[in-house]
Amino acid sequence: MSQSIVELKDLQLSLVGGGGRVNILRGVDLEVARGETLSIVGPSGAGKTTLLMAVSGLERATAGRIRVAGVDLAGLDEDELARFRREHVGIVFQSFHLVPTMTALENAALPLEFAGEQDAQPRALEALTAVGLQERVDHFPGQLSGGEQQRVALARAFVANPSLILADEPTGNLDLETGERVMDLLFRLQAEQGTTLILVTHDERLSARCTRRLQMVDGRLLESTRSPS
Numbered sequence: 001m002s003q004s005i006v007e008l009k010d011l012q013l014s015l016v017g018g019g020g021r022v023n024i025l026r027g028v029d030l031e032v033a034r035g036e037t038l039s040i041v042g043p044s045g046a047g048k049t050t051l052l053m054a055v056s057g058l059e060r061a062t063a064g065r066i067r068v069a070g071v072d073l074a075g076l077d078e079d080e081l082a083r084f085r086r087e088h089v090g091i092v093f094q095s096f097h098l099v100p101t102m103t104a105l106e107n108a109a110l111p112l113e114f115a116g117e118q119d120a121q122p123r124a125l126e127a128l129t130a131v132g133l134q135e136r137v138d139h140f141p142g143q144l145s146g147g148e149q150q151r152v153a154l155a156r157a158f159v160a161n162p163s164l165i166l167a168d169e170p171t172g173n174l175d176l177e178t179g180e181r182v183m184d185l186l187f188r189l190q191a192e193q194g195t196t197l198i199l200v201t202h203d204e205r206l207s208a209r210c211t212r213r214l215q216m217v218d219g220r221l222l223e224s225t226r227s228p229s
């Protein structure tokens with residue numbers, strides 16, 4: 001088995017919008033080792049979110065090679081991509097993306113329910129307990145604070161023990177202190193499960209917690225040295 005969980009070679013992604021074709025990813029080369037924590041920083045509009053979408057199979061690359069967890073994503077149809085995500089990837093978004101009509105427990109159980117797991121609810125309870133929300137399992141997202149909602153999202157991302165977690169500005173909607181606590185949890189779960197983490201962030205301190213940092217500029221990845229803190 002390959003040591004790299006993510007292998008991108010000259011990955012390109014363009015989208016056609018009202019203003020014509022936009023080349024968003026312009027030849028991305030990347031190898032991420034299993035268990036590594038990688039941060040991607042860079043200016044707004046550089047293509048960071050789009051890169052995460054491509055790695056999760058939510059956006060299709062236009063050209064280039066994309067292998068994640070040993071799976072060649074270009075060869076998969078939509079159903080196969082959905083199965084790939086269920087089996088290998090957990091995603092944490094800036095705006096939480098919880099289902100508002102479902103309780104915390106139901107939200108956290110979703111990946112397991114989709115996978116047809118019999119023990120979805122007890123495992124979701126375990127995941128919510130790991131993020132300190134065992135008292136809030138029957139609450140709906142609207143009854144939870146932003147930090148609590150993001151902790152439910154963390155429970156959901158980790159519940160199926162994915163090999164890869166993709167986090168897109170996970171503290172972007174949280175105050176500093178709440179964001180710190182959410183990130184402590186994210187890194188604790190990552191370390192406990194040995195999960196690979198790719199983190200897109202504007203926050204230098206978060207980026208500094210990762211073992212490697214890359215910069216995305218104009219649709220390409222560059223090695224990046226840490227700015228002095």
Ligand SMILES: Nc1ncnc2c1ncn2[C@@H]1O[C@H](COP(=O)(O)OP(=O)(O)OP(=O)(O)O)[C@@H](O)[C@H]1O
Nearest residue numbers: 015016017022024043044045046047048049050051
């Ligand atoms: N569906 C789309 N159609 C056309 N252009 C798009 C689409 N989605 C994204 N873009 C453009 O692609 C570029 C990269 O967007 P992306 O969200 O990946 O950047 P980003 O680096 O994550 O930015 P930010 O830090 O602001 O979140 C932007 O110029 C954006 O406007």
